[in-house]
Amino acid sequence: MSKEQQDATISEASTKPDAPLLDVRGLKKYFPVKQGILPSSRKYVYAVDDVSFQVKAGETLGVVGESGCGKSTVGRTILKLIEPTAGQIIINNQDVAALPRSEMRPFRREMQIIFQDPYSSLNPRMTAGQIVGEPLRVHNIAKGPEIKDRVADLFQRVGLRKDQINRYPHEFSGGQRQRIGIARALALGPKLIIADEPVSALDVSIQAQVINLLMDLQDELGISYLFIAHDLSVVERLSHRVAVMYLGRIVEIADRNSLFENPQHPYTQALLSAVPVADPNIKKIQRTILKGDIPSPMEPPSGCPFHTRCPIAEASCKIDVPHLKEIEPGHQVSCHLR
Amino acid sequence: MESTKLSMTSENSEAPSPPYKIVLDVENLKTHFHTRQGTLPAVDDVSFQLRQGEILGLVGESGCGKSVTSLSILRLIPSRAGKVVGGSIKYGDVDLLKLSEKELLDIRGNEISMIFQEPMTALNPVMTVGEQMIESIRIHQKLSKHDARKRALEMLRTVKIPAPEQRIDTYPHELSGGMRQRIMIAMALSCDPKILIADEPTTALDVTIQAQIMDLLKEMQKLLGTAIIMITHDLGVIAEMADRVVVMYAGRIVEEAPVRDIYSNPLHPYTQGLMKAVPKLGEAELPGQARSRLSTIPGTVPALTDLPSGCAFRPRCSAATSRCEVERPSLEQKAPGHLAACWNTGPATAIGGQK
Numbered sequence: 277m278s279k280e281q282q283d284a285t286i287s288e289a290s291t292k293p294d295a296p297l298l299d300v301r302g303l304k305k306y307f308p309v310k311q312g313i314l315p316s317s318r319k320y321v322y323a324v325d326d327v328s329f330q331v332k333a334g335e336t337l338g339v340v341g342e343s344g345c346g347k348s349t350v351g352r353t354i355l356k357l358i359e360p361t362a363g364q365i366i367i368n369n370q371d372v373a374a375l376p377r378s379e380m381r382p383f384r385r386e387m388q389i390i391f392q393d394p395y396s397s398l399n400p401r402m403t404a405g406q407i408v409g410e411p412l413r414v415h416n417i418a419k420g421p422e423i424k425d426r427v428a429d430l431f432q433r434v435g436l437r438k439d440q441i442n443r444y445p446h447e448f449s450g451g452q453r454q455r456i457g458i459a460r461a462l463a464l465g466p467k468l469i470i471a472d473e474p475v476s477a478l479d480v481s482i483q484a485q486v487i488n489l490l491m492d493l494q495d496e497l498g499i500s501y502l503f504i505a506h507d508l509s510v511v512e513r514l515s516h517r518v519a520v521m522y523l524g525r526i527v528e529i530a531d532r533n534s535l536f537e538n539p540q541h542p543y544t545q546a547l548l549s550a551v552p553v554a555d556p557n558i559k560k561i562q563r564t565i566l567k568g569d570i571p572s573p574m575e576p577p578s579g580c581p582f583h584t585r586c587p588i589a590e591a592s593c594k595i596d597v598p599h600l601k602e603i604e605p606g607h608q609v610s611c612h613l614r
Numbered sequence: 615m616e617s618t619k620l621s622m623t624s625e626n627s628e629a630p631s632p633p634y635k636i637v638l639d640v641e642n643l644k645t646h647f648h649t650r651q652g653t654l655p656a657v658d659d660v661s662f663q664l665r666q667g668e669i670l671g672l673v674g675e676s677g678c679g680k681s682v683t684s685l686s687i688l689r690l691i692p693s694r695a696g697k698v699v700g701g702s703i704k705y706g707d708v709d710l711l712k713l714s715e716k717e718l719l720d721i722r723g724n725e726i727s728m729i730f731q732e733p734m735t736a737l738n739p740v741m742t743v744g745e746q747m748i749e750s751i752r753i754h755q756k757l758s759k760h761d762a763r764k765r766a767l768e769m770l771r772t773v774k775i776p777a778p779e780q781r782i783d784t785y786p787h788e789l790s791g792g793m794r795q796r797i798m799i800a801m802a803l804s805c806d807p808k809i810l811i812a813d814e815p816t817t818a819l820d821v822t823i824q825a826q827i828m829d830l831l832k833e834m835q836k837l838l839g840t841a842i843i844m845i846t847h848d849l850g851v852i853a854e855m856a857d858r859v860v861v862m863y864a865g866r867i868v869e870e871a872p873v874r875d876i877y878s879n880p881l882h883p884y885t886q887g888l889m890k891a892v893p894k895l896g897e898a899e900l901p902g903q904a905r906s907r908l909s910t911i912p913g914t915v916p917a918l919t920d921l922p923s924g925c926a927f928r929p930r931c932s933a934a935t936s937r938c939e940v941e942r943p944s945l946e947q948k949a950p951g952h953l954a955a956c957w958n959t960g961p962a963t964a965i966g967g968q969k
Contacts, residue, residue, distance in 0.1 A: 342820035449914045479675035479915070480847065484891035484908040491905055506820065509893040516903050532903075536896065550825035552850030554892050556873045565829060566822045568776075569790040 295369065296330035297467055297500050298354070298387075303327045303363035303373075305346075305353050309574060321573050323349040325524035327363075328600075331468065336494065336501040338515030338532070340508055340547070344573055346524040347504045351470040354502070355387055356380055367468075385415060388461035392473035394453030398445040404456050405431075405441035411463040430459040435489060451482035458489065462497075470502045475510060487513055508551050512536055517606075520544045523573055523581040526600060530607035540609040543582050580612065588613060637808055637841050638664035638687070638726075639704040645679075645686045647696035647918075654918040656682040656696065658865040661945070664809065669835060669842045671856030671873070673849065675888075675915055679865040680845045684811045687843075688722050705809075724754040727802040731814035733794035737786040743770075744782035747801050754805045769800040772837075773830060792823035796830065803834060810835075813845045828855060849892050853877060858951075861885050864916055864926035867945055871952040881954040883931045887911035925957070933958045 304327075306320040324346040331337045339347045352358045354365055356372065365373045372383050388411075391397040398407055409427045412418045418426055428438050434455040445453055454474060461469050471490065475483040491514060494501060505511050511518055512532060519529040520541065528541040539545045546564040566585045571577055577584050583593040593612055600608040645657035657679045664670050672680045685691050686698050689710065703710040705721065713721070730736045738746050747766035751757060757765060763782070770778035773796045786794055795815060802810055812831065816824040828851065835842055844855055852859055852873070859876045861869040861884070869882040880886045890909040900906055913930040916922055922929050925938040937957050945955040 342822060451914060480849070480888055481675060481891050481911040482914060484893075484910040487893070488907045488910060491907065507893075508821070509895045509897075512895060513893045513905065513908065516905075533901075546822060548895065550821040551895055552824075552828070552848065552854045554850040554853050554889075554894050555877050556853045557878050563825060565825050569792055569823070570820070 297333045297335075297367070298331040298502070299364070299366040300330070300350075300354065301328045301364040301366070303350065303353060303365065304361045305349050305358060306361045319574055322524050322576055323573060324353060324360075325576075327521075327524070327526055329519055329526065329529060331500050331502055333467065333500055334494065334498045335517065336503050336515045338511035338518040339502065339504045339521060340506065340511050340518060341521035342506060342547075342570060344523075344570055345521040346573070347506075347521050348472050350521075351389065351472050351502060351504050355384075355389055355470060357389075381415070385464045386466055387468045387470065388464065388466040389470045389472060390454070390457050390461050390474045393477055394450055394457055395445075395477075397457055398453060400445055403442050403444055404436070404448065407445070407456060408459045408463055411460060415464060417464065426463070427459075430462055433462065433493070434459045435485075449482070450478055451485060454478060454486050455489070458486075458493070462493070465497075466499060468500045468502065470504070472504045473506065474503075476505065476507060483510070490514060508548060520547065523571065523576050525581060525610065527582065527610045528608065529600065534604070534607045538607075540603060540607070540614050541582075541611050542586050542588055542613075546585075546587070580610075634668070635666040636663045637666050637705070638843075639702075640664075640683075640687065641702045641704070643683065643686060643701035643703065644699045645682050645691060645696060646699050649919075651919045654696075655865050655921075656918060657686060660701075660862075660865075660867055662860050662867065662870060664841050664843060665858075666808075666841055667835070667839045668857040669832075669844055669855050671852040671859040672843060672845045672862065673847065673852055673859060674862035675847060677864075677915055677918065678862040680862050681813055683862070684728070684813055684843060684845055687811065688726060688728060689718060690728075720754075723750060723807075724805045725807055726809040726811065727805065727807040728811040728813065729795070729798045729802050729815050731817050733791070733798045733818075734786060736798060737794060739786055742783050742785055743789075743797050747782075747797075747804060750801055751804050765804060766800075769804045770797070772803070773797075773800040773834070775800070790823075791819055792826060795819060795823075795827055799827075799830065799834065803838060803840065806838065807840060809843065810840045811843045811845070814847070815844070816851060817846065817848065824851070831855065849888065850894075861888075864921060865918065866926065867953075867955065868927065869952075869954045870945070875949070875952050879952075881948055881952065881959045882927075882956050883933050883958075884911070884927045885954075887930075925955075 303324055305324040306322055309319045309321055327350060329337065339350065341347045349358060353360045360373050363373055364371045367383055367386060372380065405427050408430050409423045412423050412426055427441060431438055431441060436452060436455050448456065475486050478486060487510060493499065503511065503514050515532050517531055518535045519526045522543050528535065528544045539548055546566050549563045564587060568585055571584055579594040579596055580598050583589040586593065596612065598610045598612050600610045602608050603614060641661045643657055643660045647654040647656050660683055672683065674680045687703055687710065691697060698711055744763060744766055748759060748762040751762040751765050767778050767782060770782060775781050775793065775796055816827050819827060832855065834840065846852055856873045858872050860867055863884050869885045876885065877889065880889055891911060893908055911930055916926060924940050924942055928934045928938040935958065943955045943957045945953050948954050948959055
């Protein structure tokens with residue numbers, strides 16, 4: 277895999293031969309909140325506010341952030357499970373952001389999703405085999421016995437046994453259910469899988485198995501992942517590049533190694549320092565404990581969204597909204613003081 | 615109750631001569647659940663001691679019995695679901711399992727209190743923070759409403775709730791998750807308990823908020839000298855919080871040791887596997903785009919309905935021998951203060967993973 281080159285101007289990016297698989301530009305999603313009876317009192321949750329990034333073929337972009345930062349909304353908006361408010365979602369050189377539902381179908385073959393909760397995301401009345409085979413049927417890719425063969429292949433690929441095809445979800449453990457979810461996502465041979473907290477509901481020993489499976493599948497099949505998670509150590513394992521989100525915005529995006537070894541945004545630094553170290557024999561580097569809570573995305577602070585909790589904020593941070601700027605090749609930070 | 619043990623004092627002869635005091639002594643605890651599939655040994659012969667002022671970590675994966683153990687201590691297992699069928703839980707000279715429900719009330723919430731993973735379900739949504747704090751304070755202490763409110767405010771201040779005078783009159787849903795957990799801690803500590811049982815207190819919280827709560831718990835423990843039983847699946851939280859660690863698997867304790875030893879020299883193959891399976895920040899440092907695989911424990915945790923013979927970990931254990939299939943290992947001391955339940959673990963020095 278080649279080291280990615282930085283595309284300074286995104287406008288020409290998609291026309292290049294090594295165009296990214298997914299190119300998201302200025303994505304916004306504002307959820308209206310009903311409040312009061314007057315239309316003038318309408319408020320919005322600014323779930324995703326001007327987010328841009330690219331995912332290359334065969335690459336994992338990790339998206340980290342705390343609850344309410346908008347990371348899951350980004351994933352769902354890209355799949356158009358949620359209609360974006362504004363912005364472009366460019367896949368295969370076509371912007372799907374404005375496409376009506378009916379024209380989305382060919383693109384759904386390219387992009388699939390794995391959900392966090394392996395218990396609620398599988399239909400309890402369908403057998404594992406039916407669940408995995410359903411996308412093949414819906415998209416008319418295979419019929420009858422051919423579906424069976426494909427499903428058997430997929431089962432083997434994700435480490436399930438063929439004799440488990442006719443079992444129902446409740447007969448599987450959490451880790452195995454997540455494997456069923458992964459097999460279903462793989463059925464259509466997608467180029468991109470959006471993995472939304474795929475391992476956070478799993479126990480440690482099972483989590484490790486699923487993380488390894490995801491990496492193996494990527495190496496074999498060359499798929500890209502948009503890997504959404506709150507667990508930084510899991511993201512570090514899996515990702516080639518990482519974006520950190522806070523209150524609907526990307527505050528820092530970089531190659532994995534630069535982000536984890538040389539974090540620049542004060543929020544990224546605090547986030548990394550807050551992770552408990554699973555080794556009492558290591559003397560912990562100084563922990564930055566952030567004051568207070570994450571502000572409500574309904575009333576994001578003026579200026580830099582992080583200034584209310586930032587240990588180094590200055591007066592200007594309350595007024596001017598910072599934008600992502602490149603501080604070294606491939607490493608962008610959104611902070612006035614960097 | 616058919617407690618198998620004779621009433622003995624907590625000063626056990628083989629315990630490493632204690633400069634510390636034992637505040638809770640759990641011996642041979644057995645809690646069974648009754649289900650359609652039969653009786654399930656959710657906690658099977660569990661013994662451990664909690665020392666004064668320490669944080670004891672109880673770790674394990676889901677279904678290992680760590681929460682059931684803590685609920686058994688406070689006798690909070692719903693009687694329809696299951697019950698404690700054996701053992702003793704000594705708090706000082708009293709066996710909590712022998713107390714009447716009424717006698718227990720004096721201890722529960724007063725001498726031993728508990729905080730839970732999800733504060734929203736533990737707090738009453740139709741009462742203000744102040745109302746429920748005052749109620750619980752007045753159940754245990756003879757205070758006037760006015761004084762109880764003062765005490766509640768003082769506790770809110772202790773757990774560093776900003777603007778406590780205003781927060782005391784809000785409802786739980788108006789507060790963030792981190793705030794609610796602070797309220798829970800304030801409530802739990804308001805009667806100055808000797809023991810606090812914290813069941814996954816930070817699991818539902820974001821990392822930056824988790825850091826705040828861990829900090830707060832440690833501070834409270836220093837300030838008030840409360841002994842804490844910290845139940846969690848998170849080995850990072852345990853490493854930072856606990857003084858000693860108890861590891862559970864399939865209803866039984868497989869290892870117990872001081873926190874440093876459990877991380878630097880885990881003796882039980884399950885503990886060893888668990889330690890290696892956790893991704894740690896900075897560990898995957900490889901140049902460029904390269905990634906490394908995690909080491910895994912094969913298979914899954916056995917269902918309690920279908921426990922393997924002998925050692926419960928045997929089907930997943932690479933070091934298992936024929937003995938493990940027939941005989942169940944008991945928890946034995948392998949080094950000072952370091953106990954493990956494994957046939958293939960000799961004295962602590964012999965451990966380097968392989969023999």
